[in-house]
Amino acid sequence: MEPLTYNLGDTGPNKETQQANRRAAVEDALRSHPGVREAAVALDGDHLVAFVVADSEFVDNVLGRAAAGSTIVSKWRKIFDLSQLSKQAATASVGFNTMGWDSSYTRSAIPDDEMHEWVENTVGDILRLKPVSLCEIGCGTGMLVMRIAPHCERYVAVDQSSAVLKRLKEQLGTAPDVAGRVEIVESQAAQLDRFGENTFDTLVLSSVVQFFPNVGYLSKVLENAIKMVRPGGHIYVGDVRSLPLLPAFATSVELFQAAEELSASELRDRIHRRIEREPELALSPAYFLALPRGIPKVSRVDIRPLRGRADNEMTRFRYEAILHIGHDNAPVFDGEFVDWIERKWTVEDLRSLLRQKSKQAFGIRGILNARLEKDLAAMAILDGADAGLTAGTIRQKLEHDVYRGVHPQALFDLENENLGYRVFLSWTACRNDGSYDAFFLPKESLQGMALPAIHWPEPDSSAFLHHANAPGQGRICKELTDQLMAHCTQNLPPEFVPREIMLVDSLENAS
């Protein structure tokens, strides 16, 4: 390949033009590599930083992501098969087989009362979508099937693990009234092409997308799912691991597990390693929020923190995305949003406010999240930690801090106090501190709507740069950035070679 030639720009009329020429030259060079779909270059001081959206086909076929992804899918299938071979799985109660639901903190099973709360809240959220004909992808042993199918005319339960489906069939054998409505399909999520367009009104992916090997696989599944759902229906993607909260999650788990004497620097290394080695897919809400732009059949997307009193890794670090399918003619509620940080309202303040508001809709932006406050404080301590700090001293400091956050469930509970308001919470803003926005709507203005359209505060443009992590793909990402750096070195003058090449998921809004 002939080296590309460039106008170095130093003869340009001014510095701005020179810099623009430099950036354009690097972008051209990057785009000439087959692994690059889009490229943008920014100046960081005197240095260039390149943002690259990789070409999926190149990454899949040349760098081997497709094969690696297929291996990951097979591995998870094997894990779920194995989970049903234990003694506990054989004796689990009907509709409550929680094998595999282990806490990242204790590495033991998540307590039953917390799992019960999680499953009942998930069922409640799905039933609010009023499903009649429902398809659940990744149904497992049927925690949702056994609770939701009685409310549906048709429930198609899909899973890739034959051992898991065998267990589901055994459970359905004990409940013939439910079994009559349920069809079981053994299939990988991405190979589910047997159903025609507009077959279902509801499609559920609950606590399953974290086991997808990459965001490309998820997109393939969702593209098909969106076709399968008829206009007016919904896709419920639940228990999604939050990418913006991955650092807080890693900090929380590592601090919990650390021995008292572990130094702050070793703790930081462990947190970094946990994020790097994360085997599950974590997604930014921005991934879902961007869907309506690419797929017009998706009219809007709600991003919601989970309900729940228990503070565990599901309620603290995961969210649900609800995709509204087809034309949406619901009125948009567009009330004023007040910044929480300016008022620091407590739940008691809000209760008084709702009493005084005389049925006006209003919103609050950026409410400090009581579920995550301690983790954020730990991150702040670690950021500025001196050499003498240990995990033990950090935990002591955290015990003495004063916390002012508002628990999301405490706001949901206000709905049950005859204040006349429904409460809606959102993580649409994609903040990495887990703060959330709330909207209070007078009940009578809803006119029976379960999921009103609310004009939520928008995310910063930077939220759209990274949609997802790349579980198990560190080697592939490094190989691509190494290739691109070599390509730039070979084809550009030394002063044009970017200092850093960052792989991003989208350049949209990235300027």
Add this chain to the structure above:
Amino acid sequence: MKGRADIHAFVQGLLDASGDDAPLVDSDSLLFSGRLQSIDAVEIVVFLEENFGIDFAQVGFDKERIDSVDAICALIESVAKSS
């Protein structure tokens, strides 16, 4: 027939791949300690199926039974005795 040394070497390889450079003692917990992740358990299972003919569908599966080199050796021994 492979033995304890091969199992030790295999587990050591998994730890190396995950960036764990602490020494491996045969009694060390692998999965419950977090040194290996759940997804790594599959590597151990496949290794035991392929090299020791263990059929987990027959013998059942609990993480405790593959949580250390010692536990894996005990599992192999118990399967050999019962067959």
